[in-house]
Amino acid sequence: MNWGFPLSFLLLAGVIPLILFLHSLRPRGVQIRTTALFLWEKLLRERPIGKKLGWLLRNNLLLILQLLAASILVAALADPSLLFYGAPGGNTVAVIDLSASMKAKGSLGSRFDSARKELLSLIDGMASDQKMMILGAGPVPQILLPFTGDKSKLRDLVETLQPTDAPAPVKEAILIGHSFLRRGSNDRVVVFTDTAFEGAEELPWNSAQLRLVRVEGGDRNxxxxxxxxxxxxxxxxxxxxxxxxxxxxxxxxxx
Incomplete structure (x- = not known):
């Protein structure tokens, strides 16, 4: 599991005490004087553990639900996502950005080196019944390798890829890749790019059939x-x- 905004969990440090404080303000039971307490103490000692737990749940059900709801909302704000890019049982169209911007370098290498590493990791994680197509987003988008389940072929091709010295219509390549998805299936398009292309903000990255693997490798571009x-x-x-x-x-x- 990967969290997009893990700092959101800090909200629990303020939300939980607030809920407990508000819960403590609710009206309490009426106090009544009695002549003896030993009968009540004996009754409570003889009560089974299960009934005690049930009594606690009934009397604190609202508090438990409020804490649970707050935890779920904070977890949703943290933007959880699975580290596994491909959907179970579905094929993958891998679109790799071959534009000149992928040559930008940082301390850990170029952006394209990072994209290659991520794509090789995705290939290694393929199930035996899954297939992958590799589509190169160069100056002219083209299918570099049609659907295949042969990991050796996929890896050999990825190892030979190099970025170009020209801009690339990555958005067009993504749309081409989407046309190969089977209707009603778990197929998806996985895009390896630095998002430095026109129309990147227009794409539905939250779609179930589109996954962005954004790579970085230097700020100067x-x-x-x-x-x-x-x-x-x-x-x-x-x-x-x-x-x-x-x-x-x-x-x-x-x-």
Whole structure:
């Protein structure tokens, strides 16, 4: 189990004492004077353990339900998800980002190295009745390997993959991969990317048939996304070059 926001569990430190405090404010029973207590003490000692537990549950049922509801709500806020990417019994379409942004490097290697490692881990976890297709999201999305259950073929292909020097229509590749899912099945598309592509925020990442494996490998990511050369009229032989540079990092960069 993986938790997207584990700090949400800190809310229990404030919610549980608040519930206990509010529960202590409820009206208590009426106190009545009596001449002797030994009869009641003997009766309580002779009461079976099961009846004592039942009495405690009946008298504190509201408190128990409130604590249980608060725990479930906080757990939901923590965004739980399974570490197993593929659905049981379903096939997987693995879409791996081959764009230039995947070459960005960090202390642990490039983003593509991280994506390759995650994809190999997913292949190793395949069940014997599962199949996988690998779709490369390069400048032109293409099927690199059709559905197969042969882990050796899958691993050999993944080991040879390399990112390109151009942007890639990753969203288009995801839509192509989705078209191979069987209706009513547990098939899903698993995308290995840094999400540095157009339309990433438009995709339904919370869908049961779409899983995002976001990789990181360095914060600085600046690339040339456009290049054009134009000659001046008049046959002078002179011209101009126009280059479009895009910064995919959160920090500003001087060019």
């Amino acid at each position: 600046v690339g040339i996304t456009g290049f054009e050369m134009r000659r001046f009229p008049g046959g002078s032989g002179r011209g101009e070059i126009m280059i479009r540079v895009k910064n995919f990092s959160s920090a500003s960069v001087r060019t």
